[in-house]
Amino acid sequence: MPKIEELQDVVVQTRRDILRMVHKVNSGHPGGSLGCTEFFVALYHELMELKEGFDMDGADEDLFFLSNGHISPVYYSVLARRGYFEVDELNTFRLINSRLQGHPTTHEGLPGIRIASGSLGQGMSVAIGAAQAKKLNGDSKLIYSLHGDGELQEGQNWEAIMYAAGKKVDNLIATVDLNGQQIDGSTDDVLPMGDIKAKFEAFGWDVLEIKEGNNLEAISKGMKEAKNRTGKGKPVCVLLHTVMGNGVDFMMHTHAWHGKAPSDEQLENALAQNAETLGDY
Amino acid sequence: MTKYVDQGKNDTRSGYGAGMTELGRTNPNVVALCADLIGSLKIQQFIDENPERFFQIGIAEANMMGIAAGLTIGGKIPFTGTFANFSTGRVYDQIRQSIAYSGKNVKICASHAGITLGEDGATHQILEDIGLMKMLPGMVVINTCDYNQTKAATLAIADYEGPVYLRFGRPKVANFTPVDQKFEIGKALLLSEGTDVTIVATGHLVWEALIACERLEAQGISAEVINIHTIKPLDAAAILKSVKKTGCIVTAEEHNYLGGLGESIAGMLGKEHPTPQEFVATNDTFGESGTPEQLMEKYGLNNKAIEKAVLKVLTRK
Numbered sequence: 272m273p274k275i276e277e278l279q280d281v282v283v284q285t286r287r288d289i290l291r292m293v294h295k296v297n298s299g300h301p302g303g304s305l306g307c308t309e310f311f312v313a314l315y316h317e318l319m320e321l322k323e324g325f326d327m328d329g330a331d332e333d334l335f336f337l338s339n340g341h342i343s344p345v346y347y348s349v350l351a352r353r354g355y356f357e358v359d360e361l362n363t364f365r366l367i368n369s370r371l372q373g374h375p376t377t378h379e380g381l382p383g384i385r386i387a388s389g390s391l392g393q394g395m396s397v398a399i400g401a402a403q404a405k406k407l408n409g410d411s412k413l414i415y416s417l418h419g420d421g422e423l424q425e426g427q428n429w430e431a432i433m434y435a436a437g438k439k440v441d442n443l444i445a446t447v448d449l450n451g452q453q454i455d456g457s458t459d460d461v462l463p464m465g466d467i468k469a470k471f472e473a474f475g476w477d478v479l480e481i482k483e484g485n486n487l488e489a490i491s492k493g494m495k496e497a498k499n500r501t502g503k504g505k506p507v508c509v510l511l512h513t514v515m516g517n518g519v520d521f522m523m524h525t526h527a528w529h530g531k532a533p534s535d536e537q538l539e540n541a542l543a544q545n546a547e548t549l550g551d552y
Numbered sequence: 553m554t555k556y557v558d559q560g561k562n563d564t565r566s567g568y569g570a571g572m573t574e575l576g577r578t579n580p581n582v583v584a585l586c587a588d589l590i591g592s593l594k595i596q597q598f599i600d601e602n603p604e605r606f607f608q609i610g611i612a613e614a615n616m617m618g619i620a621a622g623l624t625i626g627g628k629i630p631f632t633g634t635f636a637n638f639s640t641g642r643v644y645d646q647i648r649q650s651i652a653y654s655g656k657n658v659k660i661c662a663s664h665a666g667i668t669l670g671e672d673g674a675t676h677q678i679l680e681d682i683g684l685m686k687m688l689p690g691m692v693v694i695n696t697c698d699y700n701q702t703k704a705a706t707l708a709i710a711d712y713e714g715p716v717y718l719r720f721g722r723p724k725v726a727n728f729t730p731v732d733q734k735f736e737i738g739k740a741l742l743l744s745e746g747t748d749v750t751i752v753a754t755g756h757l758v759w760e761a762l763i764a765c766e767r768l769e770a771q772g773i774s775a776e777v778i779n780i781h782t783i784k785p786l787d788a789a790a791i792l793k794s795v796k797k798t799g800c801i802v803t804a805e806e807h808n809y810l811g812g813l814g815e816s817i818a819g820m821l822g823k824e825h826p827t828p829q830e831f832v833a834t835n836d837t838f839g840e841s842g843t844p845e846q847l848m849e850k851y852g853l854n855n856k857a858i859e860k861a862v863l864k865v866l867t868r869k
Contacts, residue, residue: 377655393646396650400620400621407628434612
């Protein structure tokens with residue numbers, strides 16, 4: 272089990288990767304990526320039971336599905352630093368002929384990716400299918416998924432949420448990134464979604480909250496509790512309270528950096544706040 | 553050549569059900585999904601024999617497509633089942649991203665396609681689904697003509713790795729192809745040899761084409777009838793070989809002329825061998841309520857319409 276200091280080093284390096292990737296091509300989504308960095312690092316370096324290497328079926332290992340595919344920068348950085356592909360390939364993010372497309376895809380054969388995502392609201396259904404395949408195969412490993420909070424405005428989620436509870440898909444931990452922001456503003460301004468916890472519970476899910484969604488220890492504790500609650504007849508939902516743009520002071524608590532790249536000066540400022548730990552790509 | 557006779561009317565969807573029953577016994581990876589239409593898709597026997605391999609999704613087709621994509625990740629071969637309208641237009645983006653772009657081994661099996669769905673009317677009839685599906689990169693598009701062919705296609709697509717759209721229908725129609733046929737994806741079937749005109753038909757229009765062929769023969773016109781069951785990939789070689797002999801072509805399908813089989817063939821011929829062509833298809837319109845026979849008559853989708861189109865295309869040679 273890695274020490275918390277080691278994970279924190281990965282977090283800081285991942286932030287640098289995100290910022291540099293997005294800056295280089297002057298496009299991409301840093302805000303949500305930074306907000307979920309601690310979650311991704313905890314998931315891939317501590318929580319998930321993973322095999323060496325990559326195969327599409329992922330038998331006898333935990334699987335992860337990213338539904339809000341626009342936070343691909345954090346996904347790519349964490350996959351690369353977990354060894355799915357060379358860290359140097361992060362240099363090709365969003366460039367022509369790259370495996371690191373703007374939104375994640377299986378189409379270019381990037382190891383670690385099992386479904387395309389980007390058009391929102393589809394990932395929970397896919398995660399449910401993978402969870403049911405695991406059950407059919409007698410595979411006791413788990414399915415993890417991540418969804419944006421704004422993404423819950425897509426109706427397909429509620430079909431999936433109803434189904435997962437109704438069919439007792441209890442080997443699934445679906446995490447919602449509750450940062451309260453979406454492209455056009457705060458989720459409350461764009462479309463108030465009411466009490467998301469109560470909604471999941473009303474649909475029959477076991478819901479727990481991680482109030483400090485940018486704190487590695489809180490994430491670890493919360494997700495281990497979530498894991499303990501699997502296998503008990505209900506799908507498990509984790510409401511992960513995060514701060515969009517976390518770790519870069521001028522990007523925090525605003526939707527402004529949802530899909531905007533930093534300028535040269537802003538990059539310098541942001542990197543200065545996150546000194547190199549594991550070595551830049 | 554074989555003289556095709558009706559072995560007894562049956563519905564193509566029952567051919568799908570029979571295929572699923574057989575797959576349930578022979579291929580342990582095959583799983584069936586359905587969006588509250590078990591009876592319509594004729595899969596009760598599969599469910600009875602393999603309850604653990606059946607997923608009742610409820611009235612939630614978008615969720616069904618996503619779950620099917622996810623099931624492939626454990627090595628399953630999911631067959632989704634609902635009406636053609638709800639298998640395509642309703643869930644286009646789910647198919648596009650989670651299945652086609654993701655390259656998932658999902659079989660989208662669509663009953664009640666076209667106008668012969670009948671009395672339910674235009675909300676449930678779809679005449680655009682072939683176009684929607686053939687536009688997706690990597691998607692195989694199949695429209696079967698009778699019970700036997702539908703059963704054979706159902707078995708064949710389980711052995712093919714990749715996304716497939718299998719289109720069939722509701723009414724009982726002539727069952728005339730051999731019971732023991734081997735279904736080869738992408739391979740045209742020459743049903744009747746001729747020299748004056750090529751008739752290429754798919755789905756329910758194939759039997760109508762054979763009837764038209766007999767009537768044309770009585771008028772001294774020699775028609776070659778080709779069954780295209782796989783619209784994509786299209787068997788261009790078979791069509792080219794025929795039109796180089798006959799010099800004109802009629803295409804026949806239960807679909808809008810925009811986006812259908814005829815359009816695919818026109819595009820191919822325009823590039824390879826420009827040929828006078830007439831389209832037996834709907835003319836950019838929605839359907840309406842009525843019996844299948846009434847609708848086929850009103851919308852020009854029967855043997856009389858094919859005969860008329862042949863007489864017209866012959867004047868353009």
